[in-house]
Amino acid sequence: MMNFNQTALTNDTRVFKINPAIQVQNVRFDNRYGFTVAGHLYLPQDFDADKQYAAIAISGPFGAVKEQSSGLYAQTLAERGFVTLAFDQSGTGESSGKVRNMASPDIFVEDYSAAVDFLGLQKFVDRERIGAIGICGLGSHVLTAASIDVRIKAVATSVMYDMSDSMWKGLNNSKTAEQRDLEKQYLADMRWKEAENGHVPGPHELAFDDNNKPVYWDKMFGKTLPAGADPVTTDFFNYYVGRAFHPRSVNSNGAWDATSPWGYYNFPLQQRIGEIKAPKLIVTGEKAHSRYMAEEAYERLTDPKELVIVPNATHVDLYDQMDKIPFDKFTSFFKENLK
Template identity: 85%
Template sequence: MLKKQASGLYAQTLAERGFVTVAFDQSTTGESSGRVRNMASPDIFVEDYSAAVDFLGKQKFVDRERIGAIGICGLGSHVLTAAAIDVRIKVVATSVMYDMSDSMWKGLNNTKTEEQRELEKDYLAKMRWQEVDEGPVGGPHELAFDENNKPIYWSKMFPDKLPADADPVTKQFFDYYVGRAFHPRSVNSNGAWDALTPWGYYNFPLQQRIETIK
């Protein structure tokens, strides 16, 4: 999500309570720089938190020993990964956190089979060749499968209208990103992540060292 969505609201609310805050668009999203656009990259997103600490620590009115970080939704797993290594983050919190690497590998509620993982590797290989030949391709960041075990491809996060039997989680995401928090630069509002997004998460498991957070 963008800094003009939930993270900006959290930052504003904390600022009203006396905290110095910064909300940022993670790399390749919103107003941030980076190519390929809308590539969700776990290692880069983790590094973004440390870069934000760098920025805050350069401000003369900030105490470097009292810097904390908040991760919202999928970025909750990234902020915990960052805090496990970057001890400059003295306090860490998450909101509606889920581990995106674990979810992509195992599927929602651990429903992805070993066969489907192998099928997804084939799918990602085809997507990568397509990007080599044609340039960036949008697609699902968490691949689902139909009743015939065929990967379900789409080029946009959400349709203009949800089917009546959409599950409650999808409905809530739709109501937020397409409805009350819509923003033209938000990939979740009107676009899709790069189709190769799962590639990085398969190679970069998150939260491996969170038990070391003091």
């Protein structure tokens, strides 16, 4: 039997504008591997425990926590009448894990199914009306989850980012075979360091300098934006270090474990997303650097599916910019397909 608990939300550290009319509970539930996943359960306005509601599990971005973007999505969709669950990926935020900030394609996909378990055990949730959303890198994980977990009756992504492709191929498929060989040696060296000394933080997407040498760093961002930073880096910095800083967020206050690419090299995501029978909504920004990833995933999906490209929106805009996130579209999609 699944273990879980629910308590009132205290010591609230959410970084977005809170709607006091929406009840939120602090919840914990176990996934199939024994990790305890931490979440915030949002209840619709005028919630009635004797009714049954449609529910949506939400996580992401990759390296964020539930107090950031996923919580904003969860609160907004709770305002629209859904029970929603924003959760931290295993080993991050308030979720358990002896090794912190170690990314895993298998475990993060499992976290979505564990979230479905949790939602389906609530007497006020209709098990036949559960959906899921993945933001940024968790978009590739949620599609992978939905390819086997038929309990997910509708699935959506926002600025979907394929973590396996970005690590193996590089952004815009720019990584060469030589660089992949160099990265394998880099990862082997990191394994020796961790075997000898324990956890080593480092980049989860390895870059190379002008001499084709791996670029190592031990923290995603410092307190100031690097001189000459490109627009994408600037966007991420302004979100994670600026307006949405959270001390538990990997991207705000640290780095992934340096060996995180190991799992994504061996176990690529989205291999069977063409088999998803549930309705699918792929949302991305017109100016998002990840747009091509969302469009490639969309092409591999089968009907019913829909692609929405938000005009003038960058990748990070769809984390928290309320005038750009198409919440009306998310609402109509889930109301239609979880009715």
